[in-house]
Amino acid sequence: MKRAKKKIFRDYILEKGLKSTRQRDVILETFLSSERHMSIEELYLKLRAKHPNIGYATVYRSLKLFAESGIAREMQFGDGQTRYEHVEEGEHHDHLVCTRCGTILEFENETIEQLQTDVAASHDFLIQTHKLELYGLCAKCRK
Amino acid sequence: MKRAKKKIFRDYILEKGLKSTRQRDVILETFLSSERHMSIEELYLKLRAKHPNIGYATVYRSLKLFAESGIAREMQFGDGQTRYEHVEEGEHHDHLVCTRCGTILEFENETIEQLQTDVAASHDFLIQTHKLELYGLCAKCRK
DNA sequence: TGTAAAGTGAAAATCACTTTCAACAAGGGG
DNA sequence: CCCCTTGTTGAAAGTGATTTTCACTTTACA
Incomplete structure (x- = not known):
């Protein structure tokens, strides 16, 4: 790799x-x-x-x-x-960013991707890239 | 207001x-x-x-x-x-950003929000805020 | 009103990059 | 191999957005 x-x-x-x-x-x-x-x-x-x-x-x-x-x-x-x-080929993921310790976790969710495409289509918008980040506290920091 | x-x-x-x-x-x-x-x-x-x-x-x-x-x-x-x-109270929206003309459109999608909550939960992550932006060409610019 | 604490504007400082430039290397020829 | 054109490098200067500094106001309340 x-x-x-x-x-x-x-x-x-x-x-x-x-x-x-x-x-x-x-x-x-x-x-x-x-x-x-x-x-x-x-x-x-x-x-x-x-x-x-x-x-x-x-x-x-x-x-x-x-x-x-x-x-x-x-x-x-x-x-x-x-x-x-x-970059891993053909893979796209989004992020969970811990606002306390800065840890960045990754996740993939095909359904969200699909819904994004739908939203774009309904606005006659052509998606080139997207960015989805959830900010908050990771498991460790929320204790 | x-x-x-x-x-x-x-x-x-x-x-x-x-x-x-x-x-x-x-x-x-x-x-x-x-x-x-x-x-x-x-x-x-x-x-x-x-x-x-x-x-x-x-x-x-x-x-x-x-x-x-x-x-x-x-x-x-x-x-x-x-x-x-x-900021409108109790309202959250995401953005479509045109990479050509810079126009910023807003949208809301309850289903995506819900899926985000699910993703966070599965990582034992507590969401504070999130950011979802779709970059691409708006209706006008894609012609 | 007096005055302690906060706010303001102009200019300098900071921060995260980017560019400049003279000195160096790469990769073909010959 | 050596040359030589062209890309590359490091140090330092430059950028552009945002922050801080500081001497000088203003504000709010005693």
Whole structure:
């Protein structure tokens, strides 16, 4: 799976006439072996531990590239920081965001998706993407 | 309705030991008689027309206060600007956001709300708020 | 009215990115 | 291999939205 994503990215780079670099390899490896929903700051700090010479800007640029290539997705959860999550092909999920501890859980609900399509249709609206987030307290924090 | 919101705000101000000022009155009046989903920039420009001496910071501060008092709600639609919408008591709606012209339509769907509650329950999660946005092309723009 | 506490506006500061730019690497040729 | 065109990088400066600071008002109540 990690291998597959690396291939997708390699192919994307090639197709666009871009170059494969040491930095991108390191950032990709670190991103892929990190938990989902990492903020750029978090990823940058994690990277710095082993690669103190990698610049902030490079991390931003690489993540943007990962998103373009289709292996990552940009997300905003209202805390003012952009997070990137791993993209699994053909899968879409929504989020439960704990407002106390920041934990992000994922869920899928086919019925909700279908109802969204219905709503859009009734407004003659063509859906490109959607965002559904439930904010509140996770099991741990509500005790 | 406008009257009711002004009262809610007045009560909030009082309860918190804050002060009622000319600026807040003007900003509130302008906010209430504006369309929903105004960005701060838009509101500020509208205000300036009649009150050129009101500062940017005061508009920001007032809107934050409106949100705290419960008569307004902060919203992010991914265009990098915070928008404030009017809160009608006991009503919750979601949004259709046109990615081309920026139009924001509202809709309500009780079934989706119910399914959200079910999802949350199955994760032992306590919902405080939620956000559902469908991004795409509105009827006008999809032609 | 006096005055303590809150509010205001202008400007500076902050925050999360983005861009700039000079120095460096990649990946083809030749 | 070496060249050389073109993309890449890191540091630092720049952005744009929002916040904070601060000296100066205003407000509300004693």
